[in-house]
Amino acid sequence: MDHAAAATLPDAHPDHLDTSTGVDSRKLAFWTFIGSECLLFGTLIATYMVYKGASRVPPYPHDTVVNGQAYEGILDIPLTSLSTFILLMSSVAMVLALSAVQRGDRAWGRNWLIITAALGATFLGFQVYEFNHFYHAGLKLSTNLFGATFFTLTGFHGAHVTAGVIYLLTLALLVHRGRIGPEKSITVEIAGLYWHFVDVIWIVIFPLVYLIR
């Protein structure tokens, strides 16, 4: 929602209209934060790419032949494709949540926020399963470079999703209690920025880690 639309709402809080750029300060801060986050993730992704194929001992991510011996890849692409789809769908729910909050629909604002969080939590469930499976297949942080780079990168992303789920559930509670109405929908919008960012980063990670050999 842009500020022009906000101005037409009856109890629009005028604070964020008074800034020099016209952009709400919290929103600007969040965009800057996202810029910083891009470099955090960028560094992890770059490290992953630099060390791709540099592991000296199995398990390897993809089917590999080393010294004539074949090793089966450990990554489960169909399974992760499914969890990726679920995470992307959560972004749709996030858009609907914001829309509901903006038009003052408390029930659906709350519901869509809970659905977004639930989809995020499902993605996390897949990740917990995957990490657990890898652990039992002999891949730990200390096993090889694939383990080190894979767990730090996807784990860092998972931590962001976890924070996002808590964030969204908190907002759902606030919307439910009527503490976030249309006049404060910017709060939900900013949470949406964060959530979409976490999704977009996964869209970068998924092909680089899972699809490209």
Next chain:
Amino acid sequence: MSTTTHTIPAPAAAPGPAPSETGLWSWITTVDHKRIGIMYGVTAFLFFLIGGLQAVLIRTQLAVPENNFLGADVYNQMFTMHALTMIFLALMPLTSAFFNYIVPLQIGARDVAFPRLNALSYWIYLFGALFLISSWFLRLAPNVGWFAYANLTEPAYSQGVNVDFYVLGLQVLGLASIIASLNFIVTILNLRAPGMRLLRMPVFTWMALVTSVLIVTAMAIFTIAVTQLLFDRFFGTMFFDPSKGGDPVLWQHLFWMFGHPEVYILIVPMLGMVSDVIPTFSRKPLFGYNVVVFSGILIAWLGWGVWSHHQFAVGLGPIAESFFAVSTMLIAIPTGVKVFNFLATMWGGSIRFTTSMLFAVGFILMFTIGGISGVMHSAAPADLQQTDTYFVVAHLHYVFFGGTVLGLWAGMYYWFPKVSGRLLDERLGQIHFWGTMVGMNLTFFPMHFLGLYGMPRRIFTFSADLGFNGMNLLATVGAYLIAISTLVLTWNLVRSWKRGQLAGPNPWGAPTLEWSIPSPPPDYNFLEIPTVRSRMPLWEEDSSKQGGIPHGRAQEGMDTITLGGTRVAEMEFPDEPSLMDPSEAHADHIHLPPPSYWPIILGFGISLLFGALIFRHVTGPLHNLWYLSFVGFVTTLVGIFGFALEPGHDH
């Protein structure tokens, strides 16, 4: 557009510092940018004194050959901690102190965009700094250089907790810098007074913006690099361990991708400070404002593409080395442009050599020497000869001391009256200046020769027959002279805080907004938010300077930024938006955010979360203290909710 200027000269019956709360609790819970600025300044100055003490101990060890005053191990800790203390605990936070105090005043704002976040970054900084410095008092300090090159930092080669202090301490301190910089970026972009277009901002504010952008980008890379090192040391990964396939050169790249922008983080704010100091004491507007601003942006931009000139000795191959050699040479251009702009500003001005101006001129001279020896490093073949010698030590101290520190002192003498309401003593100031100038050149100039004669860095002693004796003794004498001069400054600060000569709102006849309000400013800064019509609002009425005041080339109501004749950006800017309610003209109605104790709780939680991990590598009963890390985690969670849901704060 109205014809009157709304800058408010201090009324005769200025309320002065409003009857604001005093006492420890009010400082712990404060969210006022001015108080936070003072806390940053005092804390960082104390760390500056500690860093100086470390330097004096280093020079004492090196005064004579075959000395065993410190011994090799303590010496390693000493030079590592000298760098870490000066860079992360003293100089960056000192610039942060100026950003905090001065920037909102220069743009006509009542506070920063996120006052509580500002307090949070201070508390994280304080706890992180205490954590890191405690290692030095325990004689367990990091001993691998501030660059902490792999694979020396791997657990196999650095046992014990020394490197852990580095990893955990910098993790926490980096977070503080990123949070603070997010805040400054939003403050500068969003809280400008009406009419304060981007190209009307004082250059110091501009450079604060540029520096903050550098911090949020560079610090992010470093945060991950340190996290990877943390995982190597605590969780058995092998990011930088070549015996398991890791690549130590990756650490070098990640470190210097942060480390080189860090150099600019430490110099760009001072380029801004002297850009404000020199016009004031030359009684002339800054020569080539736009060029100075865009040079600053260009320095920061190019600063991103030069990091590997720190790694010429690694052998990156001719293509990489050529690229980084050329990009390094390029940086000399915008830097040189600034120097000439400063000179042209002084040219024909009626110069007053106050202590502040002396330091600004000293800054130009010394920083230029440091810049020239810096360009010498850009030639990769020559750099191979200079790598790891005292030539590099000489260069970096001409930049950090001749640039950063002298620039800081110029700013200190300039803005101290605004902060305290009292002038620093000029006679002590002159002693401080000349002692510092003579001292620094005695200390660092001979190091150029020592380096070219082959004296290596980071070696705790040298043998008597190498021909290094005389110049090392000279350097030590100079270091003591700097130390004595710094004590003079310390005495000056302490004495003038309560007993200095009263300054009044604008003791220097300076042109920018911070000088339009009483010294020290009231809690709300501006009784009425001023409307800005030029770059030098306080000089508009002065006919002697009227001809030269540039107003910026922007059209009315629109900020157009052109680069090489092409329009690159445009920003709408209504000339007189009604930023404030008329009722706010009375001080009682000015809404200021209430104090909050959540920043210190959250800051403590985050610091404990990382800091307590140190006990994982301690044996004996203390080992179990690492579970405090979980306490820190819970405190952080509670802190975040308390912070976010606190009533009375929108953000």
